[in-house]
Amino acid sequence: MLLRLTVRAYSGYQGRTVFASSKSWAGAGGLVASLLAVASCTEATVSGEPGEAPRAPAESKTADPYDDSPYRLGVVPLHAGFSPDPRIVSGTAVGEIPARSIHRKCKGWISETPDYLLDADTAFFNLHILGRSRSDTLLVVRKPGGSVLCNDNRSGTKDPMLRSHFPIGTTQVWIGVQDKGATADYRLGFSEVKWQSSSIPLPDTD
Secondary structure: OEEEEEEOOOOOOOOEEEEEEHHHHHHHHHHHHHHHHHHHHHHHHHHOOOOOOOOOOOOOOOOOOOOOOOOOOEEEEEOOOOOOOOEEEEEEEEOOEEHHHOOOOOOOEEOOOOOEEEEEOOOEEEEEEEEEOOOOEEEEEEOOOOOEEEEOOOOOOOOOEEEEEEOOEEEEEEEEEOOOOOEEEEEEEEEOOOOOHHHOOOOOOO
């Protein structure tokens, strides 16, 4: 027994007649299924919308670790060539925790929270940070990369001073005292030029 099958699988395919015996019906059926599958894939490719090109991965941005850091007194925004120079702020130091909790080589006592944040939107090759007080104070600074600087006093005075390069980002700044529980009024200055004692007045003078 012969069966005649006319197959038109997909657009553009020329119909043809396939003769098969009953014994080969299963093979013919398989041929039909294959042709229909090809037609389905062809139509999907033609009618479908072109796929989007793969997107480049988003550029990673190094997070500023102290950008959201709490502070006691304020934020000091600075950029290279700032004016007036020195930039001066004021406050009262509080001896709440040992300064060695920030770095083992730091002496004295500081507040739990940084007094000020230095927010630098440009890098500084050489920036002075200095304190001025009638009491014996100290200075602790933690840069965006985590490195810590501390100074107990500038040579021949009770006023602490640090000079270093500072990268773009947020630097934490503490003014501390020598004894636990003590307090001290101070003025804190930032300068790009060589520091002079008269550059920053004492906290109780105008």
